[in-house]
Amino acid sequence: MAIDLGKPHVDGLSDIVNVLREWQEDGAPMQLHPGDLGWFWRAGGEATAEAVRTWSRDGRLLAVGLLDGPDLLRITTAPDARRDRELAQRVRDDVTEPERGVLPAGSVSVEAPEGALVRDVLIARGWHAGEPWTWLRRDLAEPVEDPGVRIEVVAPEKAHVFASVHRAAFDGSTFTDGPRRAMAAGAPFTDARSLLAYDDQGSAVASVTVWSAGPGRPGVLEPMGVHRAHRNLGHGRAISVAAAAALRRLGSSSALVGTPSTHAAAVATYESAGFRRRSEVPDVCRDGG
Numbered sequence: 001m002a003i004d005l006g007k008p009h010v011d012g013l014s015d016i017v018n019v020l021r022e023w024q025e026d027g028a029p030m031q032l033h034p035g036d037l038g039w040f041w042r043a044g045g046e047a048t049a050e051a052v053r054t055w056s057r058d059g060r061l062l063a064v065g066l067l068d069g070p071d072l073l074r075i076t077t078a079p080d081a082r083r084d085r086e087l088a089q090r091v092r093d094d095v096t097e098p099e100r101g102v103l104p105a106g107s108v109s110v111e112a113p114e115g116a117l118v119r120d121v122l123i124a125r126g127w128h129a130g131e132p133w134t135w136l137r138r139d140l141a142e143p144v145e146d147p148g149v150r151i152e153v154v155a156p157e158k159a160h161v162f163a164s165v166h167r168a169a170f171d172g173s174t175f176t177d178g179p180r181r182a183m184a185a186g187a188p189f190t191d192a193r194s195l196l197a198y199d200d201q202g203s204a205v206a207s208v209t210v211w212s213a214g215p216g217r218p219g220v221l222e223p224m225g226v227h228r229a230h231r232n233l234g235h236g237r238a239i240s241v242a243a244a245a246a247l248r249r250l251g252s253s254s255a256l257v258g259t260p261s262t263h264a265a266a267v268a269t270y271e272s273a274g275f276r277r278r279s280e281v282p283d284v285c286r287d288g289g
Contacts, residue, residue, distance in 0.1 A: 035211025
């Protein structure tokens with residue numbers, strides 16, 4: 001059977017999120033997670049549906065992609081389709097030809113799991129390795145230590161505080177309590193928690209959202225940030241430890257996080273919170289011309 005490229009309606013996103021949950025496995029390469037769709041959902045359900053692409057054969061979903069910006073496709077596959085040549089070639093053709101409605105002409109990038117055949121066939125077509133990302137994991141089989149600061153699960157009435165800390169943590173962020181409410185209304189947030197860390201003076205100093213994929217499956221941190229006025233005081237480590245504890249309470253088997261390898265301070269922060277480096281994986285890129 002031929003492989004079909006699709007784009008879901010809003011009411012079909014819950015089914016896609018559920019399939020992504022099933023694809024998450026400990027020991028698998030880092031890949032697109034339900035939490036990635038959940039964080040994107042801050043733009044609303046319609047925008048999220050517009051950014052998702054699917055590849056199916058005979059009605060079975062084989063791959064899911066998220067256009068995380070106009071020139072970046074983040075894609076993963078069913079575990080048993082990682083080396084499916086027909087799928088890899090179809091994805092290659094769809095991301096290479098702009099008229100198919102996946103990626104535009106010019107400089108673009110594809111993030112795919114380590115070992116996925118689609119990486120190989122794109123490189124064979126002349127694409128090249130791009131920005132490397134470092135992926136880290138913390139096992140949650142054992143109880144997580146106390147983070148050493150006050151941690152609060154963000155309730156709706158504190159959405160504005162969470163948004164304020166996020167804006168102060170990420171340069172150029174325009175995040176407000178409106179997108180926070182949209183994110184909380186999305187299907188992936190059923191298995192998510194947003195957290196705030198407070199210092200001894202009662203100031204909110206760091207934020208994180210954690211996304212479970214269900215009991216016994218790995219969860220992710222997306223995103224974690226420390227208020228720019230409160231950095232280099234251990235708050236990044238504290239909120240990352242709290243994130244791991246929150247995922248363990250949600251039944252996650254492990255906590256995962258990724259960051260550009262150039263962000264050495266971020267890598268060091270996660271390592272100080274008990275996360276261990278798994279691998280460094282570059283995007284696959286095509287230069288404009």
